[in-house]
Amino acid sequence: MFFHQDATFEALSIHRVGNKAQDEFYILSDAPVSLEGDEVLPGLLMQYFMSPFAKVNEVYRLYHPNDELDLNEVFYFVRQYFKEQLPFHDFSQQISKHLYEVSSHPKIKAGEVYVVAIKNVQIEGEEHDAIGIFKSENKETYLKVYPEQGAFTLEYEQEAININKLDKGCIIINVEEEEGYKVLVLDQTNRQQEAVYWKDEFLKLRVRNDNFNQTGNYLKVYKNFVQEKLDETFELEKADKIDLMNKSMNYFKEKETFVQEEFEEEVLGNPQAIALFQDYKAGFEDEFDSPFQSSFEIADKAVKKMESSYKSVLKLDKNFHIYVHGKREYLEKGFDEDKGMNYYKVYFENES
Structure with a gap:
C-alpha cells in the first residue's frame, strides 16, 4: 500500500516534450520551479501527482531485456541522482530527453513533463525518498465566475490542467536498487498500442513477482484456462465452468498459503485437466517472464x-439469472422436446 500523506516535495522541474515522429521538439527549462513561500501550490501539486496512486497495488521494477540494468536509461539516471552523482535539474533534463527519443508513435501527444523529488513516501510500511515523473497531455477549458461591483464577471481560461486527471505518471522509490527499485505507474489516457511507449519503451518495466502478483496472476491464468482452454478437451456446460471458478476462488479465500499440488488436486482433480493446466500456465510464465x-x-x-471478475451467474435469455455459488450437483440441465427449449432443474431445501 502506498501513502503520501507525510510526503514533501524537495524539488520540481518542468519541461515540454513533443512528438519526435511529427518533427516536434523538446523544450528544457533552465532552472527548477521555486515553491518556496507558496502555501497553496504544493498542496495542489501533491493532489495532482500523488492522489491517483493511492489505489495502485501492482509494484513494478525497472529492467532491461538483456538483464543489464545500466542499459535501462531511466534506471541509469535515477541511480545517479539517488547517489548524488547527478544534480536534480540535470537529471530532469536527461529524463525528458530520453522520453522524447521514445515518443515516436504518430498518436503520442506533446505535453509538459514534471520531474519531482519527493521525501517520505510510504510503501509497504516503510518510508523512503522517491522520484516522480509525470506528463500532462490533455488540456481543458475552465470558467471563472466572481462578483464585481454588484454584478458577476465571467472569464475563462483555455489550455488549463485538471488536477483531478493525471494523464501519465510513475513513482520510483529509492529501495531495492539492485532489483530495479520499486516503481508505481499509471497511464490513464490511452489503453491502445500507442500507450505502450510509457511503460515498455520509456520506463521498461516488469511486474515485481511478489505475493500480491503471484496471487493475482495465478487467478487470472486459471480463469483464462477454464474459459478458453478446457473446451478443447472436455465438454463443459457453463455451470461446470462456474463451479470450477468457484472452487478456485474458495481455495484462495480459505487458505493462507498456496500449495500447487494441493490446489490442483482440490480444485481440478482430473489428472488430464491438471496436465493441461500445467502446460497452459507454463506458456504464461514463458511469455511474461514471470x-x-x-x-x-x-x-x-x-x-x-x-473476485469481481469471477462471474458466477447463468444468464438465461432475458428472463432469469441463476447465481451459482456451490453445490453444482444440485443443478441439472435438460431439453424439453415439447417446448423445444433448454431448462435447468434446481434442487434446494429452503426458500427465502
Missing part, C-alpha cells in the same frame, strides 16, 4: 481485486 512459485503466501487484497 514464473510461479510452487508455494506462496496468499495476498487477500489480490483475491478481493480478482
Whole structure:
C-alpha cells in the first residue's frame, strides 16, 4: 500500500516534450520551479501527482531485456541522482530527453513533463525518498465566475490542467536498487498500442513477482484456462465452468498459503485437466517472464481485486439469472422436446 500523506516535495522541474515522429521538439527549462513561500501550490501539486496512486497495488521494477540494468536509461539516471552523482535539474533534463527519443508513435501527444523529488513516501510500511515523473497531455477549458461591483464577471481560461486527471505518471522509490527499485505507474489516457511507449519503451518495466502478483496472476491464468482452454478437451456446460471458478476462488479465500499440488488436486482433480493446466500456465510464465512459485503466501487484497471478475451467474435469455455459488450437483440441465427449449432443474431445501 502506498501513502503520501507525510510526503514533501524537495524539488520540481518542468519541461515540454513533443512528438519526435511529427518533427516536434523538446523544450528544457533552465532552472527548477521555486515553491518556496507558496502555501497553496504544493498542496495542489501533491493532489495532482500523488492522489491517483493511492489505489495502485501492482509494484513494478525497472529492467532491461538483456538483464543489464545500466542499459535501462531511466534506471541509469535515477541511480545517479539517488547517489548524488547527478544534480536534480540535470537529471530532469536527461529524463525528458530520453522520453522524447521514445515518443515516436504518430498518436503520442506533446505535453509538459514534471520531474519531482519527493521525501517520505510510504510503501509497504516503510518510508523512503522517491522520484516522480509525470506528463500532462490533455488540456481543458475552465470558467471563472466572481462578483464585481454588484454584478458577476465571467472569464475563462483555455489550455488549463485538471488536477483531478493525471494523464501519465510513475513513482520510483529509492529501495531495492539492485532489483530495479520499486516503481508505481499509471497511464490513464490511452489503453491502445500507442500507450505502450510509457511503460515498455520509456520506463521498461516488469511486474515485481511478489505475493500480491503471484496471487493475482495465478487467478487470472486459471480463469483464462477454464474459459478458453478446457473446451478443447472436455465438454463443459457453463455451470461446470462456474463451479470450477468457484472452487478456485474458495481455495484462495480459505487458505493462507498456496500449495500447487494441493490446489490442483482440490480444485481440478482430473489428472488430464491438471496436465493441461500445467502446460497452459507454463506458456504464461514463458511469455511474461514471470514464473510461479510452487508455494506462496496468499495476498487477500489480490483475491478481493480478482473476485469481481469471477462471474458466477447463468444468464438465461432475458428472463432469469441463476447465481451459482456451490453445490453444482444440485443443478441439472435438460431439453424439453415439447417446448423445444433448454431448462435447468434446481434442487434446494429452503426458500427465502
